[in-house]
Amino acid sequence: MSRRALRRLRGEQKGQQPLVPLDLPVGEPEEGDEEEPLGSEAPVEALAGSSRRQKKKNQRSQDLLPQRGINNLYELIKDVDAENTEVSDLVTEHDVRDPKLNLLDSKQSNGSTENGEVGKKVFEEELSNCANDEQLNCANKHRKKKKRKKNKKNPAGDVQEEAESENIDSLLEKITNGLVCQTECTFNSDSRPLLYVEHRNLNPETELKRYFGARAVLGEQRPRQRQRQSLRSIWLTAVRENWPRYSKTGLSMRLLETKSGIQYFTFEHNRDYQQVQFKFLEAVDSMDPHNIVVLLQMNPYHIDSLLQLSDLCRIQEDQEMSRDLIERALYSFECAFHPVFSLTSGSCRLNYRRPENRGFFLALYRHMWFLEKRGCPRTALEFCKLVMSLDPDYDPLCMLLLIDFLSLRAREYAFLLRMFEEWETHKNLSQLPNFAFSVPLACFLLCQQEDLPVTEQEQLRSKADHMIQTALIMFPSVLMPLLDCCGVQPDPSVSSHPFWAPQVQISQPPALGQLISLYVERTHTLWKDVAVMSWLENNVKAVIRRLADNDPLVEESKRSRRLRYQSAPRNIHRHIILSEIQEAIAALPLEVTLQPLMGFDPLPPLDSVVSYTRPERSTESRENTLSLFLRSLLPNFQSLQAAPQPRHEEEEAAAGDDALGGARRELNQGVNRLMAAMRDMLANIQFQEPPREDNPDEDEEEWD
Numbered sequence: 290m291s292r293r294a295l296r297r298l299r300g301e302q303k304g305q306q307p308l309v310p311l312d313l314p315v316g317e318p319e320e321g322d323e324e325e326p327l328g329s330e331a332p333v334e335a336l337a338g339s340s341r342r343q344k345k346k347n348q349r350s351q352d353l354l355p356q357r358g359i360n361n362l363y364e365l366i367k368d369v370d371a372e373n374t375e376v377s378d379l380v381t382e383h384d385v386r387d388p389k390l391n392l393l394d395s396k397q398s399n400g401s402t403e404n405g406e407v408g409k410k411v412f413e414e415e416l417s418n419c420a421n422d423e424q425l426n427c428a429n430k431h432r433k434k435k436k437r438k439k440n441k442k443n444p445a446g447d448v449q450e451e452a453e454s455e456n457i458d459s460l461l462e463k464i465t466n467g468l469v470c471q472t473e474c475t476f477n478s479d480s481r482p483l484l485y486v487e488h489r490n491l492n493p494e495t496e497l498k499r500y501f502g503a504r505a506v507l508g509e510q511r512p513r514q515r516q517r518q519s520l521r522s523i524w525l526t527a528v529r530e531n532w533p534r535y536s537k538t539g540l541s542m543r544l545l546e547t548k549s550g551i552q553y554f555t556f557e558h559n560r561d562y563q564q565v566q567f568k569f570l571e572a573v574d575s576m577d578p579h580n581i582v583v584l585l586q587m588n589p590y591h592i593d594s595l596l597q598l599s600d601l602c603r604i605q606e607d608q609e610m611s612r613d614l615i616e617r618a619l620y621s622f623e624c625a626f627h628p629v630f631s632l633t634s635g636s637c638r639l640n641y642r643r644p645e646n647r648g649f650f651l652a653l654y655r656h657m658w659f660l661e662k663r664g665c666p667r668t669a670l671e672f673c674k675l676v677m678s679l680d681p682d683y684d685p686l687c688m689l690l691l692i693d694f695l696s697l698r699a700r701e702y703a704f705l706l707r708m709f710e711e712w713e714t715h716k717n718l719s720q721l722p723n724f725a726f727s728v729p730l731a732c733f734l735l736c737q738q739e740d741l742p743v744t745e746q747e748q749l750r751s752k753a754d755h756m757i758q759t760a761l762i763m764f765p766s767v768l769m770p771l772l773d774c775c776g777v778q779p780d781p782s783v784s785s786h787p788f789w790a791p792q793v794q795i796s797q798p799p800a801l802g803q804l805i806s807l808y809v810e811r812t813h814t815l816w817k818d819v820a821v822m823s824w825l826e827n828n829v830k831a832v833i834r835r836l837a838d839n840d841p842l843v844e845e846s847k848r849s850r851r852l853r854y855q856s857a858p859r860n861i862h863r864h865i866i867l868s869e870i871q872e873a874i875a876a877l878p879l880e881v882t883l884q885p886l887m888g889f890d891p892l893p894p895l896d897s898v899v900s901y902t903r904p905e906r907s908t909e910s911r912e913n914t915l916s917l918f919l920r921s922l923l924p925n926f927q928s929l930q931a932a933p934q935p936r937h938e939e940e941e942a943a944a945g946d947d948a949l950g951g952a953r954r955e956l957n958q959g960v961n962r963l964m965a966a967m968r969d970m971l972a973n974i975q976f977q978e979p980p981r982e983d984n985p986d987e988d989e990e991e992w993d
């Protein structure tokens with residue numbers, strides 16, 4: 290029998306679509322009927338067509354059911370078992386006797402019986418077209434084998450589905466239990482590196498949307514206008530439409546080496562960029578900002594020009610322009626990244642001793658400073674982690690003095706506690722005043738959260754009390770300035786206690802005074818909360834009791850303060866200069882304040898790795914005698930021949946003309962002595978006042 294005949298026999302159409310007899314809709318089976326598969330050629334799911342045309346057709350024929358005398362639609366679908374056993378009899382005898390295939394219902398009317406007979410005749414005509422009984426028998430055997438296999442697989446499938454459902458339930462229970470007990474676990478449970486950076490947290494709009502909503506941040510812009518199409522994926526900043534078009538500036542990045550999974554990179558300047566750098570240094574020496582502006586117009590993405598001009602705009606309180614220049618510098622750096630360089634891995638390093646790399650550190654720091662002022666502490670914390678990850682061992686900008694403040698501002702208490710636990714052993718963070726006070730404050734704020742269990746809250750509270758008491762004993766000069774900045778009047782028992790007397794602040798080492806001034810001015814707003822101040826008051830009283838009991842920690846802390854804080858390293862001085870906190874800057878030593886401080890490179894390292902040097906400037910004088918004489922009156926004047934003198938001496942020593950070199954040296958010394966005498970003479974000139982008359986009151990009487 291052909292396939293077409295078999296399909297027509299089973300009531301199907303071409304394409305394995307079920308043949309709906311008499312245009313009747315396919316509905317849901319009644320409770321007494323079972324729905325079994327008809328083989329691979331006629332799946333049961335094919336009986337429920339989902340197309341709109343079929344639904345409309347079924348809806349139109351819904352009203353024909355009582356007219357056609359059919360109460361149960363699924364009486365037209367033959368059972369598979371009955372079909373396998375009786376199809377051969379149907380072919381030979383041409384008679385349909387199966388009750389499941391009967392089109393007649395005992396409860397139907399006379400009209401319905403006639404319709405059933407018509408359907409029966411049509412069905413017999415379909416069977417008369419079958420020519421080969423053997424093909425039908427083979428097909429029946431094939432379907433029997435498939436059905437047996439399916440029946441064997443069904444119990445296993447049911448067991449597998451039950452097992453999967455149990456696994457899903459267990460996973461859901463684990464997830465819910467993990468969320469509840471997340472705070473009970475230690476803070477070292479995060480498998481990611483400590484300084485891991487997330488790309489989405491580098492975008493300040495992400496934080497602003499969380500605070501104010503997307504509509505308030507993006508305004509009425511269309512979705513296509515919110516993100517500018519760019520060929521590069523930019524993570525550090527957003528490209529602005531008013532920026533000049535970026536072209537190759539000569540700035541590139543090179544991979545130096547890879548050690549123990551750590552990749553060391555460096556930025557490089559080609560010859561064209563070096564020439565622009567020399568012009569920039571000449572513009573800085575001229576002390577004219579207009580020269581830097583002209584240079585930046587010719588080279589809109591020169592890094593040091595952008596940094597220096599941004600510093601000048603910030604001094605003039607043009608914060609918007611200053612921030613725009615910093616973002617443009619970051620965009621220029623990111624366009625020069627090496628393909629392997631990653632911002633988020635925490636395994637890429639840059640050496641601050643190379644002048645080409647310093648601009649990237651400074652641009653990131655100032656961008657982070659603008660973000661914190663803008664009210665995005667979470668984004669600023671992410672940039673702080675990025676700066677630390679570039680050189681965590683040396684920490685050239687000393688971000689350890691800032692990361693605790695940003696963590697508290699962003700309410701990332703768990704991150705701060707994890708950092709303290711992991712780095713305390715090798716960095717001794719407890720000896721820094723900012724960590725000594727910020728970590729117990731983070732523990733106290735964390736125990737105030739209501740979703741923590743009671744036992745966990747008690748543990749954090751006791752830990753916070755112990756650490757804050759230790760910090761008050763270790764750094765007693767923090768309390769009074771902190772209360773003063775918070776506008777709190779201390780208790781007489783505290784203000785009159787000799788442990789917190791003003792003499793303690795005066796006698797402390799200068800380096801410790803710089804760190805304390807930096808911390809108090811930066812974080813005093815975090816201590817103004819009523820609950821925090823009450824907690825601090827209780828612990829101050831506890832410290833007074835420990836002082837009365839002669840706690841040995843007091844003498845030990847006094848001895849360690851005298852030995853450890855003699856002088857601050859250069860990176861701390863650089864951080865204080867960048868912080869612009871006047872109380873800390875005033876405590877800097879003279880050898881730092883007397884140095885020229887440039888915005889593009891404040892306090893360069895003493896062991897810098899120089900890749901190229903600036904060519905020597907011409908020493909030929911183009912000034913006349915009068916201008917030279919006026920310049921000689923300046924305190925920092927040096928004779929023009931004094932600079933190249935060592936080179937001439939070496940050449941003359943090589944030639945053997947020692948007498949001529951000695952004569953020139955004596956002449957230069959004489960000229961210098963003459964100039965010094967003239968400066969002293971002009972400095973000591975005093976103009977004699979005209980003699981006054983004997984009666985000075987006469988003029989006053991005349992005026993009266």
